[in-house]
Amino acid sequence: MRLSQYFLPTLKENPAEAQITSHRLMLRAGFINQTTSGIYTWLPMGERVLKRIDQIVAEEQDRIGCHRITMPTVQPAHLWQESGRYEDYGKEMLRIKDRHDREMLYGPTHEEVVTDLVRQYVNSYRQLPLCLYQIHWKFRDEIRPRFGVMRGREFYMKDAYSFDIDMDSARTAYEKMYNAYLRTFARMGLKAVPMRADSGAIGGDLSHEFHVVADTGESAIYYDKAFENLTEADYSMEKLGKLYAVSDEKHDPATCPISDDQLVSRRGIEVGHIFYFGTKYSKSMNLKVAGPDGKPIYPEMGSYGIGVSRLVAAIIESSHDEHGIIWPEEVAPFRIGLIDAKNDAQTQAISEQLHERLTNACISVLYDDRSERAGVKFSDMDLIGLPWHVIVGGKTLTAGTVEVKNRRTGAREDLTIDALINKFLGD
Amino acid sequence: MRLSQYFLPTLKENPAEAQITSHRLMLRAGFINQTTSGIYTWLPMGERVLKRIDQIVAEEQDRIGCHRITMPTVQPAHLWQESGRYEDYGKEMLRIKDRHDREMLYGPTHEEVVTDLVRQYVNSYRQLPLCLYQIHWKFRDEIRPRFGVMRGREFYMKDAYSFDIDMDSARTAYEKMYNAYLRTFARMGLKAVPMRADSGAIGGDLSHEFHVVADTGESAIYYDKAFENLTEADYSMEKLGKLYAVSDEKHDPATCPISDDQLVSRRGIEVGHIFYFGTKYSKSMNLKVAGPDGKPIYPEMGSYGIGVSRLVAAIIESSHDEHGIIWPEEVAPFRIGLIDAKNDAQTQAISEQLHERLTNACISVLYDDRSERAGVKFSDMDLIGLPWHVIVGGKTLTAGTVEVKNRRTGAREDLTIDALINKFLGD
Incomplete structure (x- = not known):
């Protein structure tokens, strides 16, 4: 979405x-x-x-x-x-x-x-x-x-x-x-x-x-x-x-x-x-x-x-x-909040693609595609409390990874897009 | 059920x-x-x-x-x-x-x-x-x-x-x-x-x-x-x-x-x-x-x-x-009505097994396990109108087949239990 x-x-x-x-x-x-x-x-x-x-x-x-x-x-x-x-x-x-x-x-x-x-x-x-x-x-x-x-x-x-x-x-x-x-x-x-x-x-x-x-x-x-x-x-x-x-x-x-x-x-x-x-x-x-x-x-x-x-x-x-809010996974409105943190043509293309792949894999995702500043997107995503935040940003362009944040623990890890999909398919 | x-x-x-x-x-x-x-x-x-x-x-x-x-x-x-x-x-x-x-x-x-x-x-x-x-x-x-x-x-x-x-x-x-x-x-x-x-x-x-x-x-x-x-x-x-x-x-x-x-x-x-x-x-x-x-x-x-x-x-x-009633498949309360038409120990065992296999395969089934006469079961099943009726009866014991009736057309066919499961899995 x-x-x-x-x-x-x-x-x-x-x-x-x-x-x-x-x-x-x-x-x-x-x-x-x-x-x-x-x-x-x-x-x-x-x-x-x-x-x-x-x-x-x-x-x-x-x-x-x-x-x-x-x-x-x-x-x-x-x-x-x-x-x-x-x-x-x-x-x-x-x-x-x-x-x-x-x-x-x-x-x-x-x-x-x-x-x-x-x-x-x-x-x-x-x-x-x-x-x-x-x-x-x-x-x-x-x-x-x-x-x-x-x-x-x-x-x-x-x-x-x-x-x-x-x-x-x-x-x-x-x-x-x-x-x-x-x-x-x-x-x-x-x-x-x-x-x-x-x-x-x-x-x-x-x-x-x-x-x-x-x-x-x-x-x-x-x-x-x-x-x-x-x-x-x-x-x-x-x-x-x-x-x-x-x-x-x-x-x-x-x-x-x-x-x-x-x-x-x-x-x-x-x-x-x-x-x-x-x-x-x-x-x-x-x-x-x-x-x-x-x-x-x-x-x-x-x-x-x-x-x-x-x-x-x-x-x-x-x-x-x-x-x-911090939604338990079992009742979360969406499982993943996807954030395009740079709003440039490249991160947008990657985010769009990722949104489509996650959706096709039946992993529910809310994609913040607004042209807001990254800070606004991060704080809105914390406010609504989806369990996992996936951030497409600078590192995505340089290292090919996205950042995955656990809303509850705050733990972050960098994953390739394939690893990301597998992580959520596996669960 | x-x-x-x-x-x-x-x-x-x-x-x-x-x-x-x-x-x-x-x-x-x-x-x-x-x-x-x-x-x-x-x-x-x-x-x-x-x-x-x-x-x-x-x-x-x-x-x-x-x-x-x-x-x-x-x-x-x-x-x-x-x-x-x-x-x-x-x-x-x-x-x-x-x-x-x-x-x-x-x-x-x-x-x-x-x-x-x-x-x-x-x-x-x-x-x-x-x-x-x-x-x-x-x-x-x-x-x-x-x-x-x-x-x-x-x-x-x-x-x-x-x-x-x-x-x-x-x-x-x-x-x-x-x-x-x-x-x-x-x-x-x-x-x-x-x-x-x-x-x-x-x-x-x-x-x-x-x-x-x-x-x-x-x-x-x-x-x-x-x-x-x-x-x-x-x-x-x-x-x-x-x-x-x-x-x-x-x-x-x-x-x-x-x-x-x-x-x-x-x-x-x-x-x-x-x-x-x-x-x-x-x-x-x-x-x-x-x-x-x-x-x-x-x-x-x-x-x-x-x-x-x-x-x-x-x-x-x-x-x-x-x-x-004749429910279209897309809105039917259950897809299959399973009828034990003989109520004897053998047909009951087969019906139970079939009920379990269909349920495990996520094929929704209403199993008429009552001790009513076959005629009562058939007419009740026609009344409530599930799209497919599967009848376990004499032929199941002699030939190993169940009878499958299409509620809308009335067409009937005899299928082995494996063929039956495949028919509904395939759809």
Whole structure:
């Protein structure tokens, strides 16, 4: 992609309204634009990151046997009246009347819709277990939206719902999801710590929050340092559940069961929340199936959320420096930023050729072909944070090499163009 | 994917509420579920088709240099007050008040939001031409929603917006989009006929509708039979614009300029609509850029829609038979339907193995591993309409071959398993 033909409106100044790092960087690097309070347009670069996260989340949901659907954003109020949550939900629910004066709402979550869906089709224990998910836009009418997409009103979220015949099976579904979340966040290059949680408004008796570790995170978290180096072999709710991990309000140094040198104190951002809530919705909405003995059973349910648009901000909070964003490769909008640092006929010809070779090899590249000074190009490229910068300059003409910079480590090496292509093909 | 573990709730009976073929088939084959009037949940199979169409549409927009963004579904009313459309739009606009009593709306289209976006960043003719698109959910509060997703209230749409410095450049953008539309529909296996249109509520002076030809289409269309066999070499607005193509209300046999044997009379479904409307929004919303001479210019704009969720229905209307849907390969939810027609230990082992080999070769396959009678499996597979059916049965045990059926032609051939894999790898 040629930057001169792209839509990447970077800002020179820090936007005054942005109080936190990710908000500031997303605005400055041209990833989002605020349409109105708490409501954003995702610009091309932001859109690309959102889609990459979407794909990783979806792959990990598919892997554990959940099926992707899309439920509507606009829901009929009567389903919420049936579950009993319509009045309770309060002003965060965006209530709507349609042209026939029917009460509707912009879904903040979808337990009611999915329970209504499943009760129309599922009537035997043989059709369970079942897990359905969507990745879709939701709305919560926050009284004071802030921190950009970290606490916006319209947001993009993965929500999954599991239906099981008994508590054992439901617990298995819950644990599969717990492990899928650990894998999902690890794939994005994030350190995520699961912690037992109160299940809050959704209600129920088993719940975990997943917090991404970031120095600029919203809340203090305390956890066993064993969480710092998890591998897939450690993904076990039973095993990890024995380790200490709590949020600020639950941590008391006086009663903390682990020693100071085992305790890590960091800041975190909640990016996932899973709930097991039993038969709350199946009973209130009369979803029942025939059991093996023919007797009706109310399925045990759970729901499982990942804040996808929030993750974009959380990744930035956990991965940036004073120059800008540092995208983990797995979610980067482009893998390579190609910079023509001389803007002369020769470097331009080489850059064009390199852009074409990389593109043809399906290595995603953003080529800064603008006639800006090298310094401007370097600082813009640091700001938007692509993982690898490839610089065509004087040495390319004298020695036939390009400079390759790792955005995270700052390490630089000179490579011939063939070696460069091989480096990125090989990965 | 194993059907026994999938969520594909087919119906045995024709649903009473479905008046048209695509609606009936989408409900019966388990592609959609009505959540409330004109509002649908996309079940896993429908979701897969929607995503495949999304991808083709996106690729063809990217190819002509448009950039994908995502604008919010909920928009502030003040932008529409600025453009002057807030009062005009009438009851089809879903109007919302947020918790602070601010007037909002669920976007039926996004000219205002995108114009507001562009005026914040673009201030020089050097930044044009620019084309931005999104593929996103919209809402039109139809007084009488019907025909399933063909005329729903919440729908999925591609909308693109072009910004150009003068009319010549705007016309070039328009023609690129015109050709992209022809390519997009052709890639989905559809015959699409562009016809000059009144530009309607959006206003302006150049507009085309694209109609997909389907016997069960919503309206009669009349066109030159040259449209029946277009190739990419014919994609030229000037050339095709000379051919006759009109909708029912404009066709008059008395004045039709082409002979009866050149005239085709079919039915069509509108799936795309493109508009050039000049400076309507740039002027009313004060989007201006400095021209080459420093003087301000109001950019010339166009907008370009494709009804993505509607296309799912249109494809079915144009491609089905009395047994069910016939998916074109390019948009099929799975390429192959694998049927174990005997349900014995031997055929099951072979089917399992085949399922694994196809899956490992990245050939998408839905494996009917249920313990249903062969007849039920055959008719379900015809109903959901995967392009190729592979049947493991008696001949597999005696001759080592599987039967491959082409859903569209009904042609069958016996192939060894190696030959089968090669057939689908080769394509």
